Amino acid sequence: MTPISASLPFLDGAAFVTDGGIETTLVFLEGIDLPQFAAYTLLRTAEGRQSLEDYFVGYADLGRRHTVGIVLDTPTWRASTDWGRVLGDDQAALDWANTQAVALLLDVRARYETPESPIVISGAIGPRGDGYVAGEEMTASAAAAYHGRQALQLGQAGVDVITALTMTNSNEAIGIADAARAAAVACAVAFTVEVDGRLPNGETLGDAIRAVDAATSGSVAYFMINCAHPSHFEATIDVDEAWVRRLRGIRSNASMASHAELNEADTLDPGDPVELGEHLWRLHDRHEHLTLLGGCCGTDERHIDAIAGHIVG
Numbered sequence: 001m002t003p004i005s006a007s008l009p010f011l012d013g014a015a016f017v018t019d020g021g022i023e024t025t026l027v028f029l030e031g032i033d034l035p036q037f038a039a040y041t042l043l044r045t046a047e048g049r050q051s052l053e054d055y056f057v058g059y060a061d062l063g064r065r066h067t068v069g070i071v072l073d074t075p076t077w078r079a080s081t082d083w084g085r086v087l088g089d090d091q092a093a094l095d096w097a098n099t100q101a102v103a104l105l106l107d108v109r110a111r112y113e114t115p116e117s118p119i120v121i122s123g124a125i126g127p128r129g130d131g132y133v134a135g136e137e138m139t140a141s142a143a144a145a146y147h148g149r150q151a152l153q154l155g156q157a158g159v160d161v162i163t164a165l166t167m168t169n170s171n172e173a174i175g176i177a178d179a180a181r182a183a184a185v186a187c188a189v190a191f192t193v194e195v196d197g198r199l200p201n202g203e204t205l206g207d208a209i210r211a212v213d214a215a216t217s218g219s220v221a222y223f224m225i226n227c228a229h230p231s232h233f234e235a236t237i238d239v240d241e242a243w244v245r246r247l248r249g250i251r252s253n254a255s256m257a258s259h260a261e262l263n264e265a266d267t268l269d270p271g272d273p274v275e276l277g278e279h280l281w282r283l284h285d286r287h288e289h290l291t292l293l294g295g296c297c298g299t300d301e302r303h304i305d306a307i308a309g310h311i312v313g
Contacts, residue, residue, distance in 0.1 A: 007160045008186060008221060009069060009118060010291045011248065015284070015311045016069040016120070017304050018251055018294025019059040023077070025300050026051065028268035038087055039075035040097040043104070052104060058301055060112035060119060066308040067116040071292060072108070074101040077126035077165055080150050095153050098123075102157035122163045122188070123154030125176055134168045134201035140215060143175020148182065155183035163188040165251075166227045168200040170211040177216045190224035190251065195258050197236035205236055209243045224249035227296045229256045229271075230279045238286065245289050250280055254298030262297065270298055277306025284310075 010016040022039050026032040032051060035041060042048030056072055063070035076098050078087075084094045102123065109119040128146055129135040138146065151162055162185050164176040173189045180187035191199055191208055199208055209223050223246045225233055230252055237244050254276060255262060255269035262269075280293045293311070295303045 008120060010071075010120075011222060013291060014069060015291045015293065016071055017063065017308050017311065018071045018249070018292060019056065019073060020295035020299035020301065020304055021254070021297045022055060022073070022075055024268055024297050025055065029300060036078055036083060036086055038078035038083060040079040040101060041087060042075070043097050043100045049104065053108065056105060056108045057112065059304065060108050062301055062305060062308065063117040063119065064112055064114055066305075066312050068308050068311050069118045069120065071120045071122050071294070072105050073122045073124040073163060073165070074098070074105060074154065074159065075124070076101045076150070076154065077124045080125065080128065080147065082128055083126075091149065094150070098150055098153040099157045102154060102159055106158055120160045121158070122161050123151075123157075123159035123185070125150055125154070125162060125164050127166055127168060127172060129168075134199070137169050137171050137201065138175065140171045140174035140178065143172040144178040144182075145175075147176045148179040151176065151179035151183045151185065155180070155185035159185060161186040161188055161221065163190060163224075165190045166192045168192060170199075170203060170208040173208070173212050174215045177212060177220050181216070181219050186221045187219065188222050188224060188249070189220050190226040190249070192227040192259075193225060193233050193236070194228075195232045197233045200259070205233065206241060206243045209246050213246065222246065222248035222292075224251060224292065226251035227253055227259075229253045230276075230283060231256055234283060244287065247287070248289060249292030249294070250283065250290055251294045251296045252276060252280060252299065253296050254303060268298055270300070270302075273299075273302040273306045276303050277310055280307055281310035
């Protein structure tokens with residue numbers, strides 16, 4: 001099966017950046033309360049929506065200043081049924097939030113995109129459970145059923161790609177890939193790994209990618225690693241194996257700390273933005289297929305600016 005990926009220019013070799021860690025930026029740098037780290041809740045108020053718009057405009061402007069393409073993720077990582085229930089949102093409220101999140105980014109793109117700095121809109125779908133802990137795994141079919149409504153809403157609202165972020169196991173990733181395919185939208189899968197380079201459930205990264213490709217007939221447009229520092233996985237991907245070349249993106253944490261340590265932290269560890277940019281660019285030098293470079297927890301415009309500087313340099 002051929003992946004749906006016609007509108008994803010970084011798959012043709014052009015290096016793009018992503019935005020940073022939206023939740024950690026809003027909570028730790030902007031002082032905004034995000035219950036359950038759910039950024040979509042800000043769409044409910046004019047003030048919250050302005051905070052989201054300011055965040056995305058900052059990155060869109062960064063792309064334009066550097067004349068580099070950028071992928072912006074919708075603030076919908078938590079906008080699924082179980083998390084909505086915890087936050088007091090029914091399905092109608094979640095449908096509205098997913099649609100409004102895409103509309104916000106479409107408006108940013110209309111105002112800031114240029115031929116030299118294209119903007120790709122990614123519909124973010126997070127795990128049903130915790131993004132750091134494997135927990136109880138669903139079957140792939142159960143995951144497709146659970147995530148299907150959100151995938152359909154994001155697709156109908158106009159995203160270019162659906163991205164399954166911080167996946168802790170291959171079954172849930174397969175389910176989201178199937179849900180995206182049913183919605184006729186390109187799909188990317190981003191696995192998170194521990195300090196040993198393995199997924200939280202113990203799967204190796206290679207086994208997880210091979211399992212998703214086998215179960216979906218290769219429908220996933222590309223794979224990524226997110227919510228981990230490059231030092232946690234670079235040895236894992238420095239091998240000459242076919243699954244490595246299915247990786248197209250890295251969304252790195254700023255900190256070298258483990259997930260367990262980050263969960264216990266009361267303050268933000270921003271790491272070294274310049275060093276992170278250099279580290280990711282060294283990975284790109286060794287693996288030219290890694291054309292999507294960006295940030296996750298703890299990263300902000302400083303980190304993405306450093307990455308973009310290497311791309312244009």
